[in-house]
Amino acid sequence: MRITVTVDGTRYTDDVEPRTLLVHYLREQLGKVGTVVGCDTSNCGACTVHLDGHSVKSCSVLAVQADGCEVTTVEGLARDGTLHPVQQAFHDNHALQCGFCTPGMIMQSIDLLADNPDPDEQAVREGIEGNLCRCTGYQNIIRAVQDAAHHMRPGAGPEAERVAGGDQSAAGRAASSVGGGGE
Amino acid sequence: MTSTLEPEVGRARLRKEDARLITGRTRWTDNFTLPGLVHLAVLRSTEAHAKIVSIDTSAAKEMPGVLAVYTADDLDPEGSIGMPCAWPITPDMASPRRPVLAQGEVNFAGEGVAVVVARSAAEAEDALASIDVEYEDLPVVLGLENALAEGAPLVHEDLGTNRNAVWKFDSGEAGSGGDVEQAIAEAEVVVKRRFRQQRLVPAFMEPRSCVVDPTAAQLTMWSATQVPHILKTMAALTLGIPEHKLRVIAPDVGGGFGGKIAVLPEEIMALLVARKLGKPVKWTESRSETMVAAHHGRDQIQDLTIAARRDGTVTGLKVELLADMGAYLGLVGPGVPILGAFMFNAIYKIPAYHFACTNVFTNTTLTDAYRGAGRPEATFGIERMMDELAAELGMDPMELREKNWIKHDEFPYTTVSTLTYDSGNYEAATERAMQLFDYEGLRREQRERRERGDTVQLGIGISTFTEMCGLAPSRVLGSLDYGAGGWEHAAIRMLPTGKVEVVTGSSAHGQGHETAWSQIVADQLGVPFDDVEVLHGDTQSSHKGLDTYGSRSLAVGGIAVVKAAEKVIAKAKPLAAHMMECAEDDLEFANGRFTVRGTDKSTGIQDVAFAAFMAHDLPEGMEPSLDSEAVYDPENFSFPHGTHLCAAEVDTETGRVHLRSYVCVDDVGAVVNPLIVEGQIHGGLAQGIAQALYEEAVFDEFGTLTSGTFADYLLPSAADLPSFTTDRTETRSTTNPLGVKGVGEAGTIASTPAVVNAVVDAVRHLGVDDIEMPLTPMRVWQAIRTGRSAAGGPGAEAGGGLGSIDSTQGGAR
Numbered sequence: 003m004r005i006t007v008t009v010d011g012t013r014y015t016d017d018v019e020p021r022t023l024l025v026h027y028l029r030e031q032l033g034k035v036g037t038v039v040g041c042d043t044s045n046c047g048a049c050t051v052h053l054d055g056h057s058v059k060s061c062s063v064l065a066v067q068a069d070g071c072e073v074t075t076v077e078g079l080a081r082d083g084t085l086h087p088v089q090q091a092f093h094d095n096h097a098l099q100c101g102f103c104t105p106g107m108i109m110q111s112i113d114l115l116a117d118n119p120d121p122d123e124q125a126v127r128e129g130i131e132g133n134l135c136r137c138t139g140y141q142n143i144i145r146a147v148q149d150a151a152h153h154m155r156p157g158a159g160p161e162a163e164r165v166a167g168g169d170q171s172a173a174g175r176a177a178s179s180v181g182g183g184g185e
Numbered sequence: 186m187t188s189t190l191e192p193e194v195g196r197a198r199l200r201k202e203d204a205r206l207i208t209g210r211t212r213w214t215d216n217f218t219l220p221g222l223v224h225l226a227v228l229r230s231t232e233a234h235a236k237i238v239s240i241d242t243s244a245a246k247e248m249p250g251v252l253a254v255y256t257a258d259d260l261d262p263e264g265s266i267g268m269p270c271a272w273p274i275t276p277d278m279a280s281p282r283r284p285v286l287a288q289g290e291v292n293f294a295g296e297g298v299a300v301v302v303a304r305s306a307a308e309a310e311d312a313l314a315s316i317d318v319e320y321e322d323l324p325v326v327l328g329l330e331n332a333l334a335e336g337a338p339l340v341h342e343d344l345g346t347n348r349n350a351v352w353k354f355d356s357g358e359a360g361s362g363g364d365v366e367q368a369i370a371e372a373e374v375v376v377k378r379r380f381r382q383q384r385l386v387p388a389f390m391e392p393r394s395c396v397v398d399p400t401a402a403q404l405t406m407w408s409a410t411q412v413p414h415i416l417k418t419m420a421a422l423t424l425g426i427p428e429h430k431l432r433v434i435a436p437d438v439g440g441g442f443g444g445k446i447a448v449l450p451e452e453i454m455a456l457l458v459a460r461k462l463g464k465p466v467k468w469t470e471s472r473s474e475t476m477v478a479a480h481h482g483r484d485q486i487q488d489l490t491i492a493a494r495r496d497g498t499v500t501g502l503k504v505e506l507l508a509d510m511g512a513y514l515g516l517v518g519p520g521v522p523i524l525g526a527f528m529f530n531a532i533y534k535i536p537a538y539h540f541a542c543t544n545v546f547t548n549t550t551l552t553d554a555y556r557g558a559g560r561p562e563a564t565f566g567i568e569r570m571m572d573e574l575a576a577e578l579g580m581d582p583m584e585l586r587e588k589n590w591i592k593h594d595e596f597p598y599t600t601v602s603t604l605t606y607d608s609g610n611y612e613a614a615t616e617r618a619m620q621l622f623d624y625e626g627l628r629r630e631q632r633e634r635r636e637r638g639d640t641v642q643l644g645i646g647i648s649t650f651t652e653m654c655g656l657a658p659s660r661v662l663g664s665l666d667y668g669a670g671g672w673e674h675a676a677i678r679m680l681p682t683g684k685v686e687v688v689t690g691s692s693a694h695g696q697g698h699e700t701a702w703s704q705i706v707a708d709q710l711g712v713p714f715d716d717v718e719v720l721h722g723d724t725q726s727s728h729k730g731l732d733t734y735g736s737r738s739l740a741v742g743g744i745a746v747v748k749a750a751e752k753v754i755a756k757a758k759p760l761a762a763h764m765m766e767c768a769e770d771d772l773e774f775a776n777g778r779f780t781v782r783g784t785d786k787s788t789g790i791q792d793v794a795f796a797a798f799m800a801h802d803l804p805e806g807m808e809p810s811l812d813s814e815a816v817y818d819p820e821n822f823s824f825p826h827g828t829h830l831c832a833a834e835v836d837t838e839t840g841r842v843h844l845r846s847y848v849c850v851d852d853v854g855a856v857v858n859p860l861i862v863e864g865q866i867h868g869g870l871a872q873g874i875a876q877a878l879y880e881e882a883v884f885d886e887f888g889t890l891t892s893g894t895f896a897d898y899l900l901p902s903a904a905d906l907p908s909f910t911t912d913r914t915e916t917r918s919t920t921n922p923l924g925v926k927g928v929g930e931a932g933t934i935a936s937t938p939a940v941v942n943a944v945v946d947a948v949r950h951l952g953v954d955d956i957e958m959p960l961t962p963m964r965v966w967q968a969i970r971t972g973r974s975a976a977g978g979p980g981a982e983a984g985g986g987l988g989s990i991d992s993t994q995g996g997a998r
Contacts (some may be wrong), residue, residue: 019307022252026307035216036209038439040390041472045895048390076209093203095852099868101206102390102439108207123908131904134895136440137695138864139871139932140903159402185525 005069009034011076018065024058025049027065029076036077037105037118041118042046047133050106051075057113059106059132080179088112091150092143099137111147121149192320193704193714194628194923197860201719202693203716205437212410212436221467222396223252225455226309227468227923228299228316229478230291233327233548233888235320235580236341237289237305240299250308252462254316256299262290268513269419269448271668272520274544276378278350281341281546283513285450285457291320291338292512293549295477295890300454302466308808315339319694324890329507332545340512340546345945349510349519349544354526354602356538360576362601363537364493368387368501372492375572375790382482382562383958384509384882386476386892387555388900391439393479394469395452397437397459403432403725404460404503408452412732413692419448419726423454426761435722438694443554444479445694446734447516451478467477476893482555482883484509485522485562491570492537497580502643504529504566508544508552515553519544520667524559524632524653527602531567532611532651532826533589538601548888555735556933557874560652560815568648568938582942583615583624584648597610599918604653606824607919608854611649614914618828618850621910627832627846643845643949644833650824654909654927655740673737674729675745677706681798683791685717687749690730691742692722696929698738699860702746704857705923707751710775710790726928729816736823736927737804739857744921745817752813762813764803777959823918825927827851829935833943837951840966842878842944853932855924859913862928866911869932870893875901875939876933880958883927899959 005016009032018027028034028051039061040048049060052074060073079086088111091097098104107130114121114129121129126144135143205211244252256961257264261284268283286297303309314858324338331337332347340347347751356362369375395408404426410416413435421428438445451468459466469476485508508522526540557564571589575582591598593610600606614894624645631643659670674690691698705715722752733742750937754774761779762769772779780787793811796802800809832846849866881900883892892898899905917924937958944960945953952972956964971978 029216030305034209035213036211038211038213038391040392041895043472043894043896045900046472076207080208089207089362094201096200096864098203098206099697099864100390100438100440101202101211102213104206105209109956123819127903127906131902133392134900134902136388136442136872136900137541137868139867139869140906142901142906143869144908175558 005066007068007071007073009073009074017053019065020066022065022066023061024063024068025060027062028073034075034077037075040102040140044132046103046104047049047110048103048106050109050133052109052113059112078107079108082150086112087153088147088150091146091153095142095146095149097138097142103133103135107135107143111150115151115154119154121148187255193707194857196704196860198700198704198714199860200267202697202699203705209796213391213439214396214407215469216437217396217407217467218751219396220397221302222465222467223302223462224306224309225466225468226301226303226306227297227451227474227953228312228313228494229474230296230298232291232320232322233294235291236323237287237291237298238319239322242299244317244793245301245312248308248312248315250304251301251312252304254299254312255458257284257286259355260285260454261288266423266453268450268453269423270516270519272517273666274352274519274523275350278519279346279348281344281513285453295550296512297310297450297454300458302462303459306469323786327547327549327884327886327888329509329545329547329879332547333451333543335375337855338527339932340548349514349546349547352523352542354540356601359603362535363501365501365503365537365539365684368537369490369492369503372500373495374493374574374577375490376570376571376577377490378573379955380487380489380566380954380955381482382487382565384552385555385876385880385900386882387397387442387444387479387484388898389440389442389444392470392472392475393445393449393451393466394463395455396467397455397976399459399463400716401432404430404456405432405434406452407434407455408446409438410435411445411692411694412439413722413724414690414730414732416448416452420453420456423448423453428438430674433724435694442481442556443558443734446554447480448738451624461512461917473894476898477890480515480518480553481511481549481564481942484552487562487566487667489566489570489919493574493578495578497578497585499533499535499589502529502535504540504939506542508542510544510546511549511551512546513547513551513942515551518551519555520665521552521554521558523665525563525659527604528563529567529599529654531564532591532649534591534602543679545751549884552892556869558735559925560871560930561934561937564648564650564771564934565938568650568943571941572647572945573954576910578952581646586647587729590649605821606651607821608916609651609824609826610914610916611826612705612907614852615828615849617912617914618830621850621912622830622846622848624830640836640838642835642837642947644775644835644943644945646831646833646939646941646943646946648935648942649827650829650935652822652934653822654736654825654930655819655823656735656737658824659821669731670818671731671741672816672818673742673745674733674814674816676748677749677812679753679797679811681795683712683716683794685712687717687746687748688727689721689742690727690732690734691717692730693738694733696733697739697858699788701739701861702743702859705746706750707742710749711755711775711794712791736929739922739925740823740927741819743857743925744819744923745815745920748815748817753811754790756813757790759786759807759857761793761802764793819921821920823854823920823933824853825853825928825933827928827935829939831898831939831943833940833947835944835947835965837948837969840962840963840964840969842960844874845941846910847907848910849932849935850912853928853931854918854926855915856913859923863866863911866932869908869930870909871901871906871935873933873936874940877937877958877960881906881959897911
């Protein structure tokens with residue numbers, strides 16, 4: 003099947019097998035290997051990306067479901083060499099060790115902050131519970147998310163992702179038409 | 186100009202590694218593609234123990250995109266390849282051949298049976314379903330005691346036994362203490378307990394993966410491994426590949442926790458297939474494969490007897506272990522429980538000690554190192570026993586510990602298990618932890634809740650732990666029959682422009698070596714932190730090393746870096762003297778500059794490096810280079826310690842455990858980077874707490890892993906864990922120049938007994954003196970309801986416990 007997807011600001015048109023998962027399309031066809039696969043039961047969240055501004059586990063979305071959508075991965079967050087505030091906060095708070103869960107954790111945290119710009123500790127814990135980390139014990143991740151919240155305007159998540167000059171009107175906080183979302 | 190550089194060591198430097206990891210510019214093994222790359226998929230046995238009657242691969246070979254399908258008979262027709270075990274703990278250890286693919290017989294569910302090679306990973310996976318394997322069931326051996334029972338069926342018929350080895354230490358025989366049987370016979374108080382260390386899955390986040398390129402000048406393997414150097418040597422030995430024709434690269438590696446200390450059948454398979462086809466191959470496992478095929482950890486039954494006087498003085502400790510090896514021996518699997526032999530006596534002065542461990546084969550996934558490896562098991566055993574003894578004596582459990590621990594003025598102290606602890610201060614760490622925790626206040630609340638019969642009861646758990654780490658002195662490893670030394674290598678390259686490349690044999694997979702080693706070198710050479718680049722994990726650049734495990738990187742690898750830096754300075758000194766026309770003895774080196782004593786004449790190390798590069802005017806006989814390398818073999822282990830305190834609320838109506846407070850004060854010696862140390866503690870605590878409360882690998886009566894996905898195996902999320910209060914005391918190690926000790930495993934080793942002690946303490950007045958791990962609500966509830974000691978789970982629900990294997994049926998079916 004032929005799909006057209008905008009990923010990190012670049013528009014791609016490709017033929018994919020109907021069964022191809024979005025994460026495999028990103029990694030294998032587009033070379034977007036910054037997004038990773040950590041499990042096969044949608045539990046770990048390592049593959050979390052944004053689909054039309056909402057976090058989804060890209061192992062739970064078919065590539066064909068992303069047809070006509072805008073996808074943002076961890077590779078598309080920094081602007082002109084400036085890190086997204088959540089990326090910066092992960093660095094500043096030592097919120098990663100091996101870094102394998104980090105792409106998904108960052109994408110989920112941005113989504114969380116878009117919904118709740120000033121989460122307390124419990125809200126962060128519950129907001130990222132669909133993303134597993136084996137290294138950090140989560141404490142510094144929670145610190146990072148709260149630190150990022152202080153550096154971001156309310157709702158800055160999707161704003162920060164919108165590609166300048168892009169005409170992807172789908173970006174915004176409208177409910178995603180595609181299921182399989184993050185927690 | 187006088188340079189007054191702020192010391193780098195001790196600074197909370199943000200990590201260099203992060204830049205690539207937070208932007209997705211990562212080099213995980215599965216990210217690599219090469220021209221003509223083909224993909225492997227492994228068919229795994231669905232049976233735990235069976236004869237392979239036939240394997241029909243003909244239909245799979247016809248599937249689209251399939252290049253080849255191989256079985257063991259194709260890859261190893263002679264049946265001569267055996268996966269290496271590097272730790273033969275006894276000379277007569279029973280050791281089965283572990284083939285690359287099962288040959289004639291499968292011995293655990295998940296063992297590889299055939300491998301498909303296809304154009305894409307999806308096509309390889311598709312073809313697996315077309316392979317037809319006919320099995321003839323054999324009796325499945327499950328459960329440690331079942332496996333050792335008279336007349337039990339055998340995992341490996343040709344070995345004639347399910348007993349891998351029996352390893353003993355006795356202080357009476359060793360002359361390091363008294364006779365434990367006598368101590369028990371003469372004791373005023375004897376407490377016996379049976380504890381179970383459930384089986385765990387290391388669960389590194391990055392599934393294992395390897396890529397082999399046979400078209401490169403050296404046969405090149407990228408692998409998600411903790412041990413690239415060991416892998417290179419072992420792969421060369423296993424396959425007879427000349428070692429100089431092989432290159433191993435561990436690129437970005439997504440966690441290990443011991444789970445990636447291995448030489449994998451899949452790595453050997455990839456080498457064989459790549460050479461056979463002359464094409465690059467890639468194997469990446471699914472998480473479901475990780476769960477069944479990657480080695481597990483722990484899995485022991487511990488029978489413990491502690492003898493004491495009424496005043497609380499411990500007089501003897503007897504430890505009898507059964508340890509499950511699974512179906513085969515992993516790289517260091519047999520030695521893992523043996524590491525515990527030196528740690529059951531922990532921080533205590535125990536006059537008589539006996540340790541015996543029986544390693545056992547069962548038809549399960551093999552076990553091997555998992556964070557702490559032997560030491561968490563031992564720490565759990567002794568710290569639980571101290572609480573049980575305190576309860577028996579009616580003493581405060583901290584008072585009992587203090588009565589028996591080694592005092593700070595008694596170091597160095599040689600223990601009953603013959604280790605010499607160089608330094609420590611248990612009083613200081615405990616005092617700080619008690620303050621932070623409000624021990625007295627929580628005890629008061631506990632009493633109040635008991636008195637008013639609150640449905641939510643409060644318990645306090647203590648763990649005053651130490652561990653041996655920084656593996657280790659080669660001669661000690663030799664005495665334990667370990668198949669390698671314990672040294673580490675480092676090299677420093679002084680580049681013409683004054684920048685520095687540091688080569689290390691440590692192989693980071695999340696620890697932050699690039700940052701920490703840069704800090705060490707910046708201090709040693711007086712160069713800016715950002716002028717240092719750390720190279721690791723590629724046997725072409727880092728040609729020599731023994732890799733990262735056992736909290737050894739800083740205490741061994743970091744010291745090798747110091748030694749290499751010292752050699753750089755020693756080489757630079759004559760040249761600096763020559764440049765400034767003075768005698769070498771007149772030079773002082775500090776903050777990166779050689780200064781002529783009593784003058785303001787000086788030159789920087791980076792200028793000296795340039796002069797060495799130019800080589801126009803060198804002292805007579807000097808080689809034109811400051812580059813240096815060092816191999817460091819420590820004289821002793823390092824012995825970090827700490828006091829961990831946990832307050833747990835237990836809902837007596839539901840059995841739910843809520844960790845209200847967790848305080849730990851760790852003493853890991855001098856600290857290079859407090860941020861990294863804190864992160865290591867946090868992550869360690871999470872894994873130790875997870876063992877106490879959540880995780881268990883469970884097999885059903887057919888030997889099928891029923892907790893075989895992340896949907897079934899409870900890896901805790903952020904919502905499942907508390908915030909931790911961490912602090913440190915600092916007692917420098919006296920056996921290395923930085924005064925450092927290991928930290929990677931500390932949190933995991935210490936925390937499990939603190940949590941279990943807290944939960945048992947909360948419900949002890951209801952007649953409970955143990956609950957098997959993991960302390961699921963159901964088990965806690967059951968224990969409260971029955972008031973039974975050692976209450977386990979009833980039967981075969983996930984987390985079934987000792988009772989989960991029905992001894993009347995489990996041995997054979």
